[in-house]
Amino acid sequence: MYCIIGANGFLGSYILKSILNKTQERVVACCRDISLVGDTLKDERITWKNLDICDFDAVNSFCNEYKSEDKKIVYLAAYHNPDLVEKNPRTAWNTNVTALSFFLNAMENVSAFYYPSSDSVYGNSIDGKVFKEDDKTNPVNTYGKQKALAEKIVNTYGYQVVRYPFLIGTSLLSAKKHFYDSIVENLKFGDGMDMFSDSYRSTISFKQAADYLVDLIEMGDKHPIVNISSDKALSKYDVGIIIAEKLGVDKNLVRAIKVEDSEGIFVAKRASSTIMDNKLLKSIFKLEEISLEI
Ligand SMILES: NC(=O)c1ccc[n+]([C@@H]2O[C@H](COP(=O)([O-])OP(=O)(O)OC[C@H]3O[C@@H](n4cnc5c(N)ncnc54)[C@H](OP(=O)(O)O)[C@@H]3O)[C@@H](O)[C@H]2O)c1
Incomplete structure (x- = not known):
């Protein structure tokens, strides 16, 4: 169980x-x-x-x-x-x-x-x-x-x-939207989305x-x-571009912004980039490659 x-x-x-x-x-x-x-x-x-x-x-x-x-x-x-x-x-x-x-x-x-x-x-x-x-x-x-x-x-x-x-990824919860769902909405309705281009995660x-x-x-x-992570470090902007490609909308709707220009939006300090090694995961599952699948 x-x-x-x-x-x-x-x-x-x-x-x-x-x-x-x-x-x-x-x-x-x-x-x-x-x-x-x-x-x-x-x-x-x-x-x-x-x-x-x-x-x-x-x-x-x-x-x-x-x-x-x-x-x-x-x-x-x-x-x-x-x-x-x-x-x-x-x-x-x-x-x-x-x-x-x-x-x-x-x-x-x-x-x-x-x-x-x-x-x-x-x-x-x-x-x-x-x-x-x-x-x-x-x-x-x-x-x-x-x-x-x-x-x-x-x-x-x-x-x-x-x-x-x-x-x-899209939220499976009826009561709670994920950031992904907001990106999709903003791109589909043509509003566009500001996304950080200088902060990377796997x-x-x-x-x-x-x-x-x-x-x-x-x-x-x-x-x-x-x-448990992908091979490639991506910025939120990179993720936005991947989503725009998936939706088939104009990639210019994803607008690059910098964390350093956004002072004051976070209370807690954030690491500007955190990149993870996934070799152990790949060796456990005998995988050559792990990339973001959305
Ligand atoms: N999402 C990410 O990118 C990410 C990345 C790394 C690690 N994690 C870790 O993954 C875990 C889940 O994250 P998530 O993104 O799925 O967040 P989430 O949607 O907020 O889920 C957290 C769950 O914990 C429940 N919870 C909080 N306090 C509780 C309490 N006192 N008693 C019982 N349940 C309680 C919440 O219940 P309520 O609905 O009742 O509030 C909610 O269902 C967290 O430990 C997070 O640190 C997430």
């Missing part, structure tokens, strides 16, 4: 689809308010449960209910907007560190536990540095620091971490992110940390 914590989010919804496509397993999917789960995420193999991971009584009774079942867990619940984390570090710590640690220690009978982390743990790719899994972490903001600590807690417990870059799609993760779990991979 799979157990997805924080399942009604962008990545969670893709992971649910991937589990249904690739396995015959049942899934217990948790989120804070199951009345917000749309029909597209309902399936006879999925049991939806309300669970706020900061409510320790509720976590204890949830863990007790599923104590005897063998579980593969993907833990997605997080307070992860870097600007909000910078403004509310205690609230973020409670969700990202304390609740994660409590859950790990409360849940028994776990055959796999995967924690999706972020390239933000690496910090800046100075002089085009391409970060490998065992490089020293050097996060530039509180979100990245909390993710780095959460990874250590998960690894110390004997469980697995995957690190993702900026993820993109971007992949939500579907790729979910599929590689489920494949790692299904093959029983036990590397402590795996980077």
Whole structure:
């Protein structure tokens, strides 16, 4: 059985689809308010449960209910907007560190536990540095620091971490649009879109992110940390151009802007570029190439 914590989010919804496509397993999917789960995420193999991971009584009774079942867990619940984390570090710590640690220690009978982390743990790719899994972490903001600590807690417990870059793709959630959907809308209606051209990430799609993760779990991979990313570092502007090509609209609708000219829009510091090495992932799956598929 799979157990997805924080399942009604962008990545969670893709992971649910991937589990249904690739396995015959049942899934217990948790989120804070199951009345917000749309029909597209309902399936006879999925049991939806309300669970706020900061409510320790509720976590204890949830863990007790599923104590005897063998579980593969993907833990997605997080307070992860870097600007909000910078403004509310205690609230973020409670969700990202304390609740994660409590859950790990409360849940028994776990055959796999995967924690999706972020390239933000690496910090800046100075002089085009391409970060490998065992490089020293050097996060530039509180979100990245909390993710780095959460990874250590998960690894110390004997469980697995995957690190993702900026993820993109259409939202599968009826109530929440993704940045991708806004780009598509603005390009289709001719409004155009300003996109950063001087900040690079090893971007992949939500579907790729979910599929590689489920494949790692299904093959029983036990590397402590795996980077799941593409070969090529792309700016948001590059991604905009790829989307414009896909839609067949004028590429000039994607307008290049610079992060350095956009001072004041972010509260938390951001790494200007973070580039990830994906050789381990490619060696696990015997792949020559991984590029963004949208
Ligand atoms: N998207 C990316 O580009 C990216 C890149 C690297 C890593 N990640 C990591 O992937 C994970 C999922 O991200 P996402 O993009 O899918 O974000 P998301 O759409 O905001 O999903 C996060 C989920 O966590 C849930 N959650 C938050 N606090 C909770 C709590 N106290 N109890 C239970 N559930 C709670 C949210 O539930 P509500 O709907 O109730 O708020 C939401 O469903 C995060 O850990 C994030 O750091 C994402």
